[in-house]
Structures are given as structure tokens and as C-alpha cells.
Amino acid sequence: MRSGNFFTSYAADMALFRTPLERWRMGLFAVAIIVFPFVATSYALSLANQIAIATVGAIGLNILVGYTGQISLGQGAFMAVGAYSSGLATIEWGLPFWLSIPLASLFTAAVGVFFGLPSLRLKGLYLAIATLAAQQIVEWIVTHWTGLTGGTEALVVPAPRLFGARMNTDFRFYWFAVLAASGTALFTANLFRSRVGRAFLAIRDQDIAAEASGVNLFRYKLTAFAVSSFFVGMSGALIAHYRTIVTWERFTLEVSILYLAMVIVGGLGSIVGSFLGASVITLLPALIATSGRALQTSFPAVAGILPAVQEGVFGLVVLLVLILEPKGLAKVWSNVKTYFRLWPFSY
């Protein structure tokens, strides 16, 4: 009778798939993802695209907040940097989107390092506010550098093309979004099996102790900012090419807070959690809007209060998750797994 997973070698403990069941589960999930676009409606597909893009951004933020313990309120700013630089690279230099997205991600990583510099002296909430300054400064630059970004007007990005075919239909873009999301997840999973990833975890748990054990804080904190901003910028760039329109309203402080909510509701320091959090926070408003429209036919008054209801339900869900399971949905998921591992003979 098995009562848990007991590994007898470090290799087995560090493996990407630690149990055969996990391998099966991931395989099944992959099949579901491949089959999904052929059976889903276009509305469901567009939601799936949004979730995939949000997952990239949420994993990026989780690397910084969940794994390295540096609270950031600058998510929206870094997404804006990715979106605008990728959009401008296609407009000004005529680059194809598969080149401009990685370039924009690299550029965002550099910007992230710059705004990560205060993290060397600041900790905790002081750092959170310093990243809030990054948010305000980038927002101001984007809305006031009219010659480059179009200011408060929208920046129109040409539709992404591959071999002459438009790629931003929901069905075709799905493959790129899923590729980006799974690539991000795979990279991150491997990152935390490496020396660099363990250094991040050490900084989160106790930075002075980490430094005493030979972790170079200067180098690793900035690396964390760079890796995190890379993916955050990628998610911004994906949005730019998916929507083919970039407006600064998509990247305000509210977006930063929304992503923080995804990461915390999903579970800090968990890749599955980032995905679950991104899904819940993306689906929730859509679900309320759909049910609101359904009710609207019989109760016309519903339309007026819908935004308020969306806002309120978002707050309630986040609060309930925090109170009922402070470790987030990732913990719920692992509880379910534990329950079924011993099922039907749990004690």
C-alpha cells in the first residue's frame, strides 16, 4: 500500500515528471489542448487565447513575486513596454512578428533590469512602491511621447502574417499562444531545477542567509527581474499582435493588480497555480457578462449594474480564496491529487 511518493535519488526528486501518473496527466492535457480548437466555438477560442497570453504574463510575474519574493506593481508597465516595442518594431522596421516578439521581450528584460536596480537597496513594501513608480513613469512616457507611441491614440499594428496568411484569427493565433505558454511553463519548470532557480528561492526565503552562503544578491536579483520581465514583455507583445491594436488603457495599474491577483489566487511559486489563476481571473468577468446578457432579456435593469457586479464578484472571489485556502488554487489541486492517491482508502 503506497502512502506517498518516496524518492531514493536526487535525480528522481528533481525530475520534471516525478511520477508516471504525472506524465500521463500532462500527456492527456496536451491532447486536450490540441483537440480543443477543432471543437470549440470561436468565443471559447478567444477566451483560450486570452488565458494562454495571461498565463505567460502570470508565470513571468510569479518568477519575481512567488519564487524570488520581490513584490512588483509594475506588471502593466512591463507589458506596455513589450507591446509597444513589438508593435513599433513591426511598423517602423517592418519586422515579422516572430522576430519582433522575441526582440521586444529582450528589450523588456533590459527595462526590467533598470527598474530592478532599486531592489538592491529596497525590500518588501518599499520595493513594491518603487515598482509602482516604474508603472507611473512608463505610463506617463507612453501617453506623452506622442511622436513615437501615438499618445492616448491607439497604435495600429499590421496583422501578423506567416507565408502570406493572416495569423491573428482566433484559430491560427491559438497555436502561437499555446506555444508561448507551454514554452514559458517548460522553461520555468527547468529554471527551478537549476542553480539559478535555487538561488532565487534562497533569496526569497532569507536574503541575508543566501548571501552568506555565496549567492550573489546583486547578480541574482537583477537576473530575476530580467527573466521575469522577459516573459511579461512577451505576453504584452502577444497581446499587441493578437489585437493588432495597442492602447495604453490595457496596461494601467489595474492590470498590474489583476496579475498580482492571478498569481496569489493561483498560488505563489507554482506554475500550475499561475495557469489556474490566469484562467479563473480571465474567465470570471466573461462568465458574469454572459450570464448578465442572459438575464438582460427578462430584466433590462441588469445592464446598468453589470460593471459594478463584475467588480464586486472579482473582489469576493479573491477574498474567499484567500480566506478559505491562503496558498491558492495550486494547493487545492495538490489536495485533490493527494486525496485520490490514497482513494478509496484514505485515512
Next chain:
Amino acid sequence: MEVLAELTLAGLANGMIYALIAIGFIIIYKATDVINFAQGPLLLLGAYLGYTFLSLPIPTWLGIGLALGVAALVGVAIARFALRPLIGEPVISMIMATVALSSILQALIQGIWGVRPRNFPLNVDRPVVIGVAALSLVALGWFFRKSREGLAMRAVADDQQAAMSMGVSLPRTLSIAWALASAAAALGGILLAGLVGVSQDITAIGLRVFPVVILGGLDSIVGAVIGGALIGLVEAYAGGYIGMGVQTLVPYALLLVVLMVRPYGLFGKRRMERV
């Protein structure tokens, strides 16, 4: 010269309101180490409560008193139902809870009062704002230094476990902190509404106090007052002499510069860390 005087007056009035809101912030930070993201909606709630009670045929002082009282009750409810279950969880969970509260409060305010801007039934002059805010700041300062509850709160801020073992009730302190912070925010909201009227824009002011509290140091009341005045003045001058919306940017630029030199703000307590 006249422009300068006018900008100075406007800046100081705004700065004192910032200081008042910042104090609400600092009370909660001192008692629980939590950044309160619900400060903006609490301001708006105060402004709307003021609007409702001052529209009634009762004396002004009673209307303001009732508004502050209801705001304090809301604060107690928040502490009781949303934050008490989270005692002992990581700080970031509590911060996220205040973000969630901010959404819930905004939804409730929209449900009750709608989104239409209103004229505030009471007009206040800038010197009056400065006077009222300064008086309340002195009162809060006295509270922290001399009163039993204030001392208990400082004890909790210093070391939760030690305070609890000396008989300080943590849930009770939490409730009082939120009641006070909420009332301070409500007073700030009423003063603001007296200057500019009631509208959803007031929520955004809640975010403006971040530079104020950081500049002064997250745990210093004197720091909040000086930080508030400083940010208010800098904003007024930047808006008056440069324009182009730089007044939203300058406080943060100032903040970054100050943090580079003094990572704990101008008056914040330097923390000794041991491993």
C-alpha cells in the same frame, strides 16, 4: 508672486489632506505591516457618506460626526470579516485581501450611489482644510503617544507575539486600527469633496498617497505630515509652472531619488536584520 502664493496655498491644502489619508495608511501599516489598497474607495465612501448626511436637515457637525462614525463601523466590519481570518498568513495575502476589498467597496458604492458626480452640500475653504487636517493630525499623534489603545497598537507593531503575551488583544487592535484608518480616510474624503465635489476621481487620490508615505517613511507620523506637505507643494508647482500632466509623474520621480539615498524614507525607522 500672486501665482506662487496661490499655488502654495493649494499645494498645502492638498498636502494636508494627503497627510490625513497617509496617516490612515500608516496606522494600518504600524499595526499589521499591511499596505492598504482599499484606501481610495474608503475615501470615496467617506465623501458619499458626507454627501448623504450633510444633505439631511441636521447640524453640520452632527452630519460629519455621523459620516465618520459609519465609516469607522465599516472599518471594523472589514477587520472582523476580511482580515481577522488572515492573521498569521503571509503579508502579501493580507495586501491582496485589501485589493479585493477595494473592488467590493467600489461595487457597493456604485450600487448605492451610482456613478454620477454630485455637488457637495458643504463648501470648504483651503485655510479651513489646512486647519481641520492639522488638528486631526495632532489628535492622532496624541492618541499614539499617550492613550492606552495607541500604545497597545505600537506594541503590536513592534512585536506581535510579545504584545499578545502581555495581554494585548490582536483582533481588537486590528479592529481599532481599521476603524481609525477608515475614519481618517472619510474625513479626508469629506474635505476633498468640499473642495472639488463628489466623483469617482476621488478614488485615484488613494494611490497618490503612496509617494507620501514612502517619502516620510512607512511608520512615521511626522514623516507623513512633512511628506504630505512636500508632495502637495511639488505637485502644485509642477502643475502650475510646467503643466503637461507632469504633476502625476514628479512625486514618483522624487520618491525614487529619495529612496536611492535613504531606503527607509526620510523619517522611517531603520530596521536591524538578523538571520
